[in-house]
Amino acid sequence: MTDKKELYKQIPQVDKLLHNEILKNREFYRHEIIDAVKIVLDELRNDIKDGKIVNIPADDELALNALDLAFKRVDKDIRRVINATGVILHSNLGRACLSKAASEAIAETISSYCTLEYDINEGKRGDRTGGVEKYLKNITDCEASLIVNNNAAAVLLVLSAITAGGNVIVSRGELVEIGGGFRVPDIIMQCGCELREVGTTNKTRIDDYSSATDKNTKALLKVHSSNFKVVGFTESVSVSELAGLSKTHNIPLIEDIGSGALSDVRRYSLYEEPIVKESLQNGADIVTFSGDKLLGSLQCGIILGKKEYIDLMKKHPLYRAFRIDKVTIAALEATLRVYGDLQTAQRDIPVLRMLSFTEDELRSKAEKLCEEIRKHGVSVDVIKTKSVAGGGSVPGLELPSYAISPIGSGSTDETEKYLRKQKVPIIGRIENDRLLLDLRTIFDEDHEYIINTVASLIS
Numbered sequence: 215m216t217d218k219k220e221l222y223k224q225i226p227q228v229d230k231l232l233h234n235e236i237l238k239n240r241e242f243y244r245h246e247i248i249d250a251v252k253i254v255l256d257e258l259r260n261d262i263k264d265g266k267i268v269n270i271p272a273d274d275e276l277a278l279n280a281l282d283l284a285f286k287r288v289d290k291d292i293r294r295v296i297n298a299t300g301v302i303l304h305s306n307l308g309r310a311c312l313s314k315a316a317s318e319a320i321a322e323t324i325s326s327y328c329t330l331e332y333d334i335n336e337g338k339r340g341d342r343t344g345g346v347e348k349y350l351k352n353i354t355d356c357e358a359s360l361i362v363n364n365n366a367a368a369v370l371l372v373l374s375a376i377t378a379g380g381n382v383i384v385s386r387g388e389l390v391e392i393g394g395g396f397r398v399p400d401i402i403m404q405c406g407c408e409l410r411e412v413g414t415t416n417k418t419r420i421d422d423y424s425s426a427t428d429k430n431t432k433a434l435l436k437v438h439s440s441n442f443k444v445v446g447f448t449e450s451v452s453v454s455e456l457a458g459l460s461k462t463h464n465i466p467l468i469e470d471i472g473s474g475a476l477s478d479v480r481r482y483s484l485y486e487e488p489i490v491k492e493s494l495q496n497g498a499d500i501v502t503f504s505g506d507k508l509l510g511s512l513q514c515g516i517i518l519g520k521k522e523y524i525d526l527m528k529k530h531p532l533y534r535a536f537r538i539d540k541v542t543i544a545a546l547e548a549t550l551r552v553y554g555d556l557q558t559a560q561r562d563i564p565v566l567r568m569l570s571f572t573e574d575e576l577r578s579k580a581e582k583l584c585e586e587i588r589k590h591g592v593s594v595d596v597i598k599t600k601s602v603a604g605g606g607s608v609p610g611l612e613l614p615s616y617a618i619s620p621i622g623s624g625s626t627d628e629t630e631k632y633l634r635k636q637k638v639p640i641i642g643r644i645e646n647d648r649l650l651l652d653l654r655t656i657f658d659e660d661h662e663y664i665i666n667t668v669a670s671l672i673s
């Protein structure tokens with residue numbers, strides 16, 4: 215048996231390993247490599263102590279172990295992935311991807327000082343969201359607007375500012391929970407107002423609202439059902455009908471429309487998605503929605519509507535707590551600017567572009583990709599499938615799409631895991647025991663990476 219003392223002596227110095235070519239990896243900071251090397255050498259010492267090894271591995275092997283460990287230690291960090299799930303607004307994968315213009319605006323704004331609250335013309339303090347408000351007015355004809363951290367915050371602020379101490383009337387069919395614990399009844403309670411439920415799960419009529427209205431009613435609230443659908447015998451009250459009631463009693467009508475389409479998304483077959491401008495035209499006094507769903511920007515919540523109510527919200531302490539940062543403002547301004555022309559918006563905003571792909575376009579993309587992959591000897595099929603908008607928008611609505619389905623040497627689960635474990639993970643979905651990579655949500659720029667990675671399945 216080799217003497218343990220002898221083995222300890224053969225352990226390479228940290229410095230020596232640091233000079234190994236394998237560890238001259240540019241993706242890591244020096245301190246991260248040093249930490250990894252130290253841990254690998256500590257483990258080696260332990261193994262010697264426990265008598266688990268009889269000779270010291272070569273330097274290259276130790277260096278590789280350290281590099282592996284360095285990779286593992288940043289494994290949980292947020293990073294880019296390729297979304298091949300076909301879910302356009304995938305909440306776990308970051309919802310909307312920004313346009314090039316918005317990404318550039320962010321990069322430029324945050325790496326130096328900026329005009330966050332500074333008026334260049336006057337040379338003094340300016341308005342944080344003036345630019346955003348100007349664009350929103352042009353696009354939706356709203357009287358006033360306010361931007362907060364997300365739509366959940368928007369609803370919380372609206373209700374806190376105008377309904378506290380009174381009651382709010384909501385249909386039982388709209389007492390929803392949206393992803394990640396946004397529960398309408400809980401939010402209402404949090405705002406210090408009483409929830410007055412009316413109607414039933416499937417049917418609510420205007421009389422239900424009017425008979426529940428009394429002198430303590432501070433608002434009528436309508437919530438888009440977003441992530442579910444009631445089918446069969448259903449009845450709900452439209453915004454225009456509710457607007458009539460709200461005018462009669464002089465109480466505001468609030469509508470949480472969730473996704474907040476700024477353009478007419480019916481042309482992408484999204485027939486049930488409320489459109490911001492229409493909601494205001496139909497008589498909603500306040501409309502709230504997310505900035506990172508169909509709109510296509512960063513996480514934020516947008517509140518539009520009557521100036522008298524928006525002014526109340528601006529003065530509420532929660533507004534200061536929910537206010538957005540310069541990154542969000544830069545992204546939102548750059549995104550809204552494009553909406554001045556719908557053709558340009560569809561071309562430049564990834565969410566809209568992905569929605570706009572026709573079946574033929576997607577099939578041709580899938581066929582081209584397959585052809586390239588087959589050249590590498592990997593077997594892959596084109597499969598007709600369905601993708602969804604996601605992000606709690608348009609429940610049950612599926613868009614016809616095409617996917618490629620690579621067949622690796624192992625099981626479907628193994629192939630899925632292999633692609634998911636790559637440096638830039640490729641996230642697909644398994645359907646009928648086949649791995650599908652849906653072309654609707656894959657950027658053209660990523661095709662080459664996908665070809666090379668899928669090709670490596672057989673090596």
Ligand SMILES: *Cc1c(COP(=O)(O)O)cnc(C)c1O
Pocket residue numbers: 364365366367392396437438439440441470471472473503504505514515605606607
């Ligand atoms: C998505 C959604 C929310 C929550 O929006 P966040 O921006 O994620 O906070 C609230 N209400 C409705 C109707 C939604 O669809």
